[in-house]
Amino acid sequence: MVKFNRFTLDNGLRVIIHEDHTTPMAVLNILYNVGARDENPDQTGFAHLFEHLMFGGSVNIPHYDEPLQRVGGENNAFTSNDITNYYITLPAVNIETAFWLESDRMLSLAFSKKSLEVQRNVVIEEFKQRYLNQPYGDVWLKLRPLVYKKHPYQWATIGKEIKHIEDAKIEDVKAFFKKHYNPQNAIMVVGGDIDPEEVKKLAEKWFGPIPAGEKYVRNLPQEPEQHDERRETVTAKVPLNDVYIAFQMGARLDDSFYAAELMSDILSRGNSSRLYRNLVKEKQLFSEVHAYMSSSLDKGMFVFEGKPNEGVSIGEAETALWEEMERLKNEEVPADELTKVQNKVESTMIFSEMSLLDKAMNLASFELLGDADMLNQEPGKFTRVTANEIKDLANTIFRRDNSSTLIYLAEKN
Amino acid sequence: MNRKTPPASREIENINLIHPVSQALDNGCNIFYFDSGDADLVRIEWIFGNLRFDPGKPLLNVGVHTMLSDGTANLTAAQIADKIDFYGAFLQVDYGYDHSSVTLFSLNKHLQSTLPVIKDIITGSIFPERELETFIRNQRQKLQVSLQKNDFVARRAFNKALYGDTLYGLSADAADYDTLKRGDMLRHFDEMYQPSNCTIVVAGKIGQEIQDLISDSFGQWSNKSFAPDISQPQLVSAPEHFYFIEKPEALQSAIRMGKRTINRHHPDFPALQVLNTVLGGYFGSRLMANIREDKGYTYGIGSGMSSFKHSGALFIATEVGADVCKLAVAEIEKELKLLQDEPIAEEELSLVRNFLMGSLLGSLENVFSHADKFKNLYFANLGYDYYDRYVETVKTISATELQRLANEYLNFHQFYKVIVGKC
Numbered sequence: 053m054v055k056f057n058r059f060t061l062d063n064g065l066r067v068i069i070h071e072d073h074t075t076p077m078a079v080l081n082i083l084y085n086v087g088a089r090d091e092n093p094d095q096t097g098f099a100h101l102f103e104h105l106m107f108g109g110s111v112n113i114p115h116y117d118e119p120l121q122r123v124g125g126e127n128n129a130f131t132s133n134d135i136t137n138y139y140i141t142l143p144a145v146n147i148e149t150a151f152w153l154e155s156d157r158m159l160s161l162a163f164s165k166k167s168l169e170v171q172r173n174v175v176i177e178e179f180k181q182r183y184l185n186q187p188y189g190d191v192w193l194k195l196r197p198l199v200y201k202k203h204p205y206q207w208a209t210i211g212k213e214i215k216h217i218e219d220a221k222i223e224d225v226k227a228f229f230k231k232h233y234n235p236q237n238a239i240m241v242v243g244g245d246i247d248p249e250e251v252k253k254l255a256e257k258w259f260g261p262i263p264a265g266e267k268y269v270r271n272l273p274q275e276p277e278q279h280d281e282r283r284e285t286v287t288a289k290v291p292l293n294d295v296y297i298a299f300q301m302g303a304r305l306d307d308s309f310y311a312a313e314l315m316s317d318i319l320s321r322g323n324s325s326r327l328y329r330n331l332v333k334e335k336q337l338f339s340e341v342h343a344y345m346s347s348s349l350d351k352g353m354f355v356f357e358g359k360p361n362e363g364v365s366i367g368e369a370e371t372a373l374w375e376e377m378e379r380l381k382n383e384e385v386p387a388d389e390l391t392k393v394q395n396k397v398e399s400t401m402i403f404s405e406m407s408l409l410d411k412a413m414n415l416a417s418f419e420l421l422g423d424a425d426m427l428n429q430e431p432g433k434f435t436r437v438t439a440n441e442i443k444d445l446a447n448t449i450f451r452r453d454n455s456s457t458l459i460y461l462a463e464k465n
Numbered sequence: 466m467n468r469k470t471p472p473a474s475r476e477i478e479n480i481n482l483i484h485p486v487s488q489a490l491d492n493g494c495n496i497f498y499f500d501s502g503d504a505d506l507v508r509i510e511w512i513f514g515n516l517r518f519d520p521g522k523p524l525l526n527v528g529v530h531t532m533l534s535d536g537t538a539n540l541t542a543a544q545i546a547d548k549i550d551f552y553g554a555f556l557q558v559d560y561g562y563d564h565s566s567v568t569l570f571s572l573n574k575h576l577q578s579t580l581p582v583i584k585d586i587i588t589g590s591i592f593p594e595r596e597l598e599t600f601i602r603n604q605r606q607k608l609q610v611s612l613q614k615n616d617f618v619a620r621r622a623f624n625k626a627l628y629g630d631t632l633y634g635l636s637a638d639a640a641d642y643d644t645l646k647r648g649d650m651l652r653h654f655d656e657m658y659q660p661s662n663c664t665i666v667v668a669g670k671i672g673q674e675i676q677d678l679i680s681d682s683f684g685q686w687s688n689k690s691f692a693p694d695i696s697q698p699q700l701v702s703a704p705e706h707f708y709f710i711e712k713p714e715a716l717q718s719a720i721r722m723g724k725r726t727i728n729r730h731h732p733d734f735p736a737l738q739v740l741n742t743v744l745g746g747y748f749g750s751r752l753m754a755n756i757r758e759d760k761g762y763t764y765g766i767g768s769g770m771s772s773f774k775h776s777g778a779l780f781i782a783t784e785v786g787a788d789v790c791k792l793a794v795a796e797i798e799k800e801l802k803l804l805q806d807e808p809i810a811e812e813e814l815s816l817v818r819n820f821l822m823g824s825l826l827g828s829l830e831n832v833f834s835h836a837d838k839f840k841n842l843y844f845a846n847l848g849y850d851y852y853d854r855y856v857e858t859v860k861t862i863s864a865t866e867l868q869r870l871a872n873e874y875l876n877f878h879q880f881y882k883v884i885v886g887k888c
Contacts, residue, residue, distance in 0.1 A: 074501075074502065074503070074831070075829070075830060075831070076826055076829075077826060077827050077830070111468075112468040112469050113468070113469075117748055117749050118749055118816065119471050121747065121748070121749050121816055121817075121819070121820040121823075122471075122474075122815070122816045122819050122820070123471075123474040123819060123823065124477055124819050124820060124822050124823020124824070124826065124827075125823055126747075126748075126820075126823070126824065126827065127748075141827055142823060142827075143475075143477055143823050143826050143827075145474075145475045145477075146474045146475060146823075148472035148473075148474075149471060149472055149474055151472075152468070152471060152472050155468075156468055159468075169761070170758060170759065170760075170761040171761070172761070173760075173761025173762070174757055174758075174761050174763070174764055175764075176786075177717065177761070177762070177763050177764045177784075177785070177786055178764035180716045180717050180786065181717055181763075181764045181784050182764075184716050185615070185715065185716045185717045185784070186613075186614060187610055187613040187614070188610075257466070261466070289613075289714070290610075290613070291609035291610055291612070291613055292606055292609060292610060321550070322546060322549070322550040323534070323542070323545075323546035323549075323550070324543070324546035324547045324549070324550040324551075325550075329543060329546070332599070332603070333542065333543070333596075333599060336599060336602075339602065339603040339606035339607065340603065340606075340607070359606065359610075361602060361606070362606075388551070391551070392547075392550050392551045395550075395551065395552060395553035396550060396553045397553075398553055398572075399506070399553030399554065399555075399570075399571075399572050400553075402504055402505075402506055402572065403504075403506060403555075403570060405504060406502070406504065406506075406830075406831045406833065407830060407831070408830065
């Protein structure tokens with residue numbers, strides 16, 4: 053159970069306070085309700101590039117990192133297709149420094165040309181390091197456009213291509229800031245060894261004067277239901293063949309989300325999971341095989357991924373994955389197996405409460421979904437999932453005409 | 466209001482570490498309990514000293530440990546997995562350079578059911594032939610993928626150059642898996658997993674009941690008639706200091722360079738940690754500020770220190786655009802030289818002092834972190850006064866002393882250098 057208080061400033065900034073006096077530290081986490089899905093199709097990768105620029109100095113503070121490190125703090129950020137999240141951890145006695153830094157960059161950036169130039173290069177190197185210079189690194193650049201034809205989830209957060217990053221201009225940066233980086237579009241969580249009254253005062257003092265800005269109204273093209281079997285095969289310089297089968301599934305707030313999560317756990321969580329047990333250990337068809345989902349705010353993806361052993365054809369590998377799906381479609385999950393994945397969810401949540409930062413990020417995410425208290429309602433939702441719901445869901449999702457199959461064939465020299 | 470000036474801040478005066486309650490079992494196994502927290506859960510680690518490395522069977526140590534959860538006389542791999550997962554527990558086997566550990570994360574309410582599984586694993590693993598075949602095949606496949614990653618190849622070549630044919634320098638290839646035999650594994654298992662070679666570290670909410678459960682389970686556990694040999698062969702560094710592994714189609718090159726230095730036991734270690742932080746140990750470090758934030762050559766660059774039982778090392782690692790590889794190496798050399806030639810300005814040094822104190826405080830997130838701090842000390846034969854010395858060093862080390870250390874430990878021409886990619 054994660055307890056919290058919450059209030060909203062006049063300018064629309066939502067603030068959540070979570071006390072945790074078992075640590076001498078504090079966390080200040082700010083979630084901006086903007087991600088790669090909000091990008092223009094000709095300027096992809098921009099939300100993530102922008103995240104880098106948030107560290108390039110703000111209107112009153114030339115260097116973001118230096119004063120924070122000077123008071124013993126650390127920070128980082130990440131961008132997803134849905135959100136951009138920034139966090140600071142620092143000794144709780146120095147919490148005001150975090151307010152000072154975060155409020156100034158919400159007020160306005162310095163928009164330094166040098167910073168843009170350097171961070172363009174840094175992000176291009178990140179593009180190479182994580183997506184192009186790794187075996188299978190470009191999988192999401194290929195799989196997303198197969199699964200999504202209309203929705204902006206068709207591109208990865210890094211962007212469609214390096215050129216989009218090279219082309220970013222300072223005017224675009226300013227426009228993006230104005231559109232998305234304002235109090236109405238943000239959720240702040242302050243947690244740790246803090247006094248809630250003090251936090252309230254500091255929030256008013258540093259964030260209160262920031263103008264509300266314009267409200268961003270999201271209006272994204274929605275992805276139509278899929279009714280055609282999709283397939284792409286690529287030959288690449290990778291050592292092993294690799295099979296991906298992706299399905300469209302519901303959004304994060306759909307009722308079916310909890311059944312889907314448990315279904316992916318039944319398939320792929322731990323060494324007792326079905327895919328590992330049956331396909332790696334028993335039938336010895338794959339060296340590794342996984343199932344997971346994207347948990348995205350709009351229509352999501354349920355993905356199977358496996359590297360077949362030498363001598364196992366792509367056809368055999370696909371058949372084996374489909375057999376596991378058919379089993380879920382035709383047979384109810386036994387009670388013991390369902391209890392097992394529900395127990396795992398329960399203990400995972402209890403263990404995650406050991407981390408202050410995890411708690412802060414979770415509170416922010418659930419507040420974005422509608423209510424931070426949903427975090428505390430999660431365990432009950434998993435407990436109520438029935439075997440029948442999982443079976444129904446498997447029948448809804450695992451259809452040939454809802455599948456997108458991507459095959460990597462290892463180029464043999 | 467004034468947004469230009471930072472708010473008032475305070476320095477971190479000291480840190481409070483939780484000390485364990487210890488218990489010595491008759492069979493030679495020591496248990497350390499860290500009791501704190503509100504949540505009814507526990508993390509238990511069984512930590513074993515690695516046996517002497519045999520260069521003719523380089524995968525024996527790692528193979529035995531990794532396969533501990535793959536079957537015992539009483540339980541198949543599948544049954545072990547079922548039990549652990551059913552009770553919502555997590556079982557990890559981690560193979561390390563000096564020690565290898567089995568870790569159980571469990572809710573207290575299920576400990577009675579999960580603990581016997583661990584007991585069974587560390588007293589009765591049998592390495593079934595069929596599981597071994599699967600293990601070898603899967604590991605070979607994974608190795609093929611890893612060998613296509615430049616940073617992985619660079620790390621292996623670097624360790625091999627520094628430490629030769631030892632546990633630290635291990636760089637096995639696919640053919641080495643042929644030397645992994647069940648008979649050797651059973652003998653290795655019998656020798657290594659004995660109570661006299663085991664330390665148990667427990668962290669979480671621990672009442673008397675939990676303590677009794679653990680000490681009863683592992684008190685009834687006998688040593689063999691032979692003692693484990695945890696001595697290690699002499700470390701021998703290679704005479705060749707430069708390794709270039711060409712990948713003609715690389716978009717980026719992995720660079721790793723450094724040398725053997727000192728481990729935690731050496732009096733200079735805390736001071737060298739301060740110097741390492743200035744060089745490449747945090748986001749604002751000199752390497753990051755120059756090579757990422759000024760030049761944009763890389764997504765990330767850093768330096769680090771490793772502290773092993775028989776050695777220590779300082780190293781720099783990065784992946785840079787293939788077109789700027791030579792320039793990046795030149796900038797690294799420049800930064801090392803600068804630390805040797807000029808004392809660090811007090812403004813920068815005070816920032817690093819505060820950053821390290823904040824980091825130390827922040828590294829004590831929960832009761833598990835307190836146990837981790839203790840392990841650093843215990844396995845290096847150091848007492849809690851080590852952290853007093855560390856704090857004292859961080860707060861008072863002079864720029865002159867750091868410059869002396871830079872001249873002793875950061876000589877670019879003494880560094881081993883590995884480049885994988887194009888340069």
